[in-house]
Amino acid sequence: KNQVEQSPQSLIILEGKNCTLQCNYTVSPFSNLRWYKQDTGRGPVSLTIMTFSENTKSNGRYTATLDADTKQSSLHITASQLSDSASYICVVGRTGGFKTIFGAGTRLFVKA
Amino acid sequence: DAGVIQSPRHEVTEMGQEVTLRCKPISGHNSLFWYRQTMMRGLELLIYFNNNVPIDDSGMPEDRFSAKMPNASFSTLKIQPSEPRDSAVYFCASSLTSGGSYNEQFFGPGTRLTVL
Numbered sequence: 001k002n003q004v005e006q007s008p009q010s011l012i013i014l015e016g017k018n019c020t021l022q023c024n025y026t027v028s029p030f031s032n033l034r035w036y037k038q039d040t041g042r043g044p045v046s047l048t049i050m051t052f053s054e055n056t057k058s059n060g061r062y063t064a065t066l067d068a069d070t071k072q073s074s075l076h077i078t079a080s081q082l083s084d085s086a087s088y089i090c091v092v093g094r095t096g097g098f099k100t101i102f103g104a105g106t107r108l109f110v111k112a
Numbered sequence: 113d114a115g116v117i118q119s120p121r122h123e124v125t126e127m128g129q130e131v132t133l134r135c136k137p138i139s140g141h142n143s144l145f146w147y148r149q150t151m152m153r154g155l156e157l158l159i160y161f162n163n164n165v166p167i168d169d170s171g172m173p174e175d176r177f178s179a180k181m182p183n184a185s186f187s188t189l190k191i192q193p194s195e196p197r198d199s200a201v202y203f204c205a206s207s208l209t210s211g212g213s214y215n216e217q218f219f220g221p222g223t224r225l226t227v228l
Contacts, residue, residue, distance in 0.1 A: 034216070041222075042221060042222070043116075043203050043205070043219030043220055043221050043222050044155075044203075044219050045219070046216050046217075046218075049216060089154075089155065093215075099157065099160075099168065100157070100217075102154060102155045102156075102157075103154075104154045105154060
């Protein structure tokens with residue numbers, strides 16, 4: 001069964017600290033993995049996209065890693081800011097089709 | 113580009129009424145997706161179109177839901193009759209598809225639907 005599981009479900013950190021969000025998937029055949037940031041009341045916005053051959057991708061303070069062998073990805077946020085408070089959604093795309101499988105998301109709260 | 117445009121942003125209606133949500137995709141994109149998001153179920157794909165043709169509507173919950181894309185710049189999602197359990201945020205997204213599945217989707221701001 002094609003699934004994407006994210007952990008933790010929610011996380012509270014202090015401003016300036018680093019954090020890492022996890023994504024495990026069982027989607028097959030795998031095409032790509034994306035991380036989205038969704039602010040409250042807004043639509044998701046793409047942070048990174050990685051294909052099978054890519055191990056890491058950065059976007060400013062956001063760095064995503066991908067281990068296609070273990071089917072795991074992580075999103076690392078460096079020097080967190082209050083504006084990083086949002087839901088982070090892991091999405092896996094399948095080869096040969098349009099369908100993507102969404103994780104339930106991790107809700108991040110950054111406190112001053 | 114203004115991005116994906118959705119209207120209305122908020123809709124409150126009574127059970128049994130017809131609801132129509134509208135979406136204008138990014139100009140030049142050839143794929144359009146309708147999603148529903150709730151706290152309980154997260155983001156769910158309802159239907160997607162490619163070149164204005166519905167490709168997969170297996171996510172549409174039941175016959176009360178219907179979607180159309182009469183041209184490349186406009187799509188509607190209709191619920192008739194609406195029920196309280198349809199209350200959710202409905203997102204429209206578009207992408208440029210070029211044969212593969214490596215297609216970033218750009219989301220609209222969503223329509224928050226409340227059915228009383």
